[in-house]
Amino acid sequence: MRICVLGAGVVGLTSAYYLAKKGFQVTVIDRQPGVALETSFANAGQISxxxxxxxxxxxxxxxxxxxxxxxxxxxxxxxxxxxxxxxxxxxxxxxxxxxxxxxxxxRMMALAEYSRDQFIALRKDIxxxxxxxxxxxxxxxxxxxxxxxxxxxxxxxxxxxxxxxxxxxxxxxxxxxxxxxxxxxxxxxxxxxxxxxGDCYLFCQSLKEICESLGVTFQFNSDIKSLDVKANKVKGVETQFGVQAFDNVLVCLGSYSKELLKACEIDIPVxxxxxxxxxxxxxxxxxxxxxxxxxxxxxxxxxxxxxxxxxxxxxxxxxxxxxxxxxxxxxxxxxxxxxxxxxxxxxxxxxxxxxxxxTPDGTPVVGASGIHGLYLNTGHGTLGWTMSCGSAAVIADIIAGSETEIDSAEFSAQRYK
Missing domain, CATH: 3.30.9.10 (D-Amino Acid Oxidase, subunit A, domain 2)
Incomplete structure (x- = not known):
């Protein structure tokens, strides 16, 4: 199954990794020429x-x-x-x-503690x-x-x-x-x-190579114009190079997620x-x-x-x-x-x-969007590095239809309805 991850910061990269581990055919699209060149570039270095x-x-x-x-x-x-x-x-x-x-x-502590455990497992595994x-x-x-x-x-x-x-x-x-x-x-x-x-930028550089070894492809220098949505189902992603078809799309665009989602009448308070x-x-x-x-x-x-x-x-x-x-x-x-x-x-x-x-309550938005095939992993605030592996593992389970290891309902965008 083909899935597009929008955003190559630490949240997008970890999401791509866990999705690839579950057998998805993953493409990561980002406007920058490489990974972790925006919010993930020089953060505080804390996994806290x-x-x-x-x-x-x-x-x-x-x-x-x-x-x-x-x-x-x-x-x-x-x-x-x-x-x-x-x-x-x-x-x-x-x-x-x-x-x-x-x-x-x-809520935040539960996700962050789970994420720290995922970091430990990641170091052990790879x-x-x-x-x-x-x-x-x-x-x-x-x-x-x-x-x-x-x-x-x-x-x-x-x-x-x-x-x-x-x-x-x-x-x-x-x-x-x-x-x-x-x-x-x-x-x-x-x-x-x-x-x-830890150095988040260095982590992302290494994880990109690991993702590529798992078959993940990266499209850099690609401006994301819009989501192709028809009959409440996501069909693909439009960049300056045209529309590409995908079965699922995961939005990991940090502060820029809100603007992209507005056109789909999805309003998240990020x-x-x-x-x-x-x-x-x-x-x-x-x-x-x-x-x-x-x-x-x-x-x-x-x-x-x-x-x-x-x-x-x-x-x-x-x-x-x-x-x-x-x-x-x-x-x-x-x-x-x-x-x-x-x-x-x-x-x-x-x-x-x-x-x-x-987000106003500090908790990220992780889960389904309400549009079939469109998922969200964004709004981590100052804790994107801390929560990255945990929220990525959660969203990968949700997209795969697996049971999540922690209660994911509290991270849904539905809490703002």
Whole structure:
């Protein structure tokens, strides 16, 4: 059976892999000249099931107002009126209740934990390497109220059986010795020992070769114009080269999924949330991170990738704008300098920006679309790398008509009806 996967980022590639393993004849189409050249190119490097949580939660509206007035704010909003942005913000605010937070976090954690297990199995099965590490994620709390606020997340971790450690400042430096000289800035930490790290771009390069060995074909430099749908059945995909026929189509286009689906009268609440990253070589290992640290105050993750430091953060609501102004990199610069400034020379940093496809409730959209033969795997937000293998395994089972290993109903687009 012929299936077309639209999008060659990490979600599209992992989907292609699991579909090929099930015997599908897979074609991947992407507008870029290669794999992982958009959102997957220079992300935070975290595979963080333990840190999987929706942005929408109690207290977030008030925090958001305060953030907008700070220099080093984790959130920025372009104030120019835009209907899609306003609608998305309104839906997200509707999820800022204790009940919704608990439901959404539980859903996200279940998928992310399953995905981490799939990563482990993938490494065992095919020996793929991507500067991967298995030393966990460490949340850093600069304020006592952050330590107290973490209690609600710890309850969810306990309920789901997710391994974690609550750390004192002294224990923080045992896990991350590079923080020794700045440990007086922190009140405590939460270490998620099951989390992993890795270079997503490197992973995608290797997985492409493995996919090709399984018979997957790739069509790059192909602009996806529309879906060919007749009588509520998908027939194929139109690019600048014409219409190609397929039995099934899987949309993995991240932030660009929504626009393509509109023509089919499918409306999913996915909005592009812009993020920034820097990558800098390590100059002194003694002052560098061991794994990933997440500065809870600035919502910036700093990750060790081999001989480099990758830092990523900032959420900016500004549509599909991909400009990279220096002013927008100041926060990630500040955090790296503040935590590991002795370990690197920031004058050598390389900067990048990308769009994360966010849903209002934080949970991705994975499943059937309502049109026969058309499926969705999109809306992973900042957790595309974390959830990629899990959501790919789920959608491959759905398309194959197999029973999924975790409950997939909660990821369906039907929850927005």
């Amino acid at each position: 099931p333990g840190y999987s949580a929706p942005w929408a939660g109690p207290g977030i509206p008030l925090k958001a107002v305060k953030w907008l007035m700070q220099k080093h704010a984790p959130l920025r909003i372009n104030l120019e009126p835009e209907m899609e942005k306003l609608l998305w913000i309104g839906r997200m605010l509707g999820q800022c209740t204790a009940g919704a937070y608990h439901v959404n976090k539980s 020996g793929i390497r991507y500067e991967d590490g298995q030393s966990g994620t460490l949340q850093l709390f600069r304020k006592d109220e952050q330590v107290a606020a973490a209690e609600k997340d710890i309850k969810v971790l306990k309920a789901l059986g997710v391994p974690h450690q609550v750390l004192t400042p002294a224990q923080i430096v045992e896990a991350e010795p590079g923080l020794t000289s700045v440990i007086d800035k922190f009140k405590g930490g939460l270490r998620l020992t099951g989390d992993e790290t 909005y592009p949330v812009k993020g920034y990253s820097l990558t800098v070589p390590i100059a002194d290992d003694k002052y560098a991170p061991v794994s990933t640290v997440m500065d809870e105050t600035y919502k910036v993750a700093v990750t060790r990738l081999g001989g480099r430091i990758r830092a990523a953060g900032t959420a900016e609501l500004t549509g599909y704008n991909l400009d990279l102004p220096k002013s927008r990199t100041e926060t990630i610069n500040h955090v790296v300098s503040d935590l590991f400034g002795k370990g690197c020379d920031l004058s050598l940093a390389e900067y990048w920006t990308g769009l994360r496809p966010m």
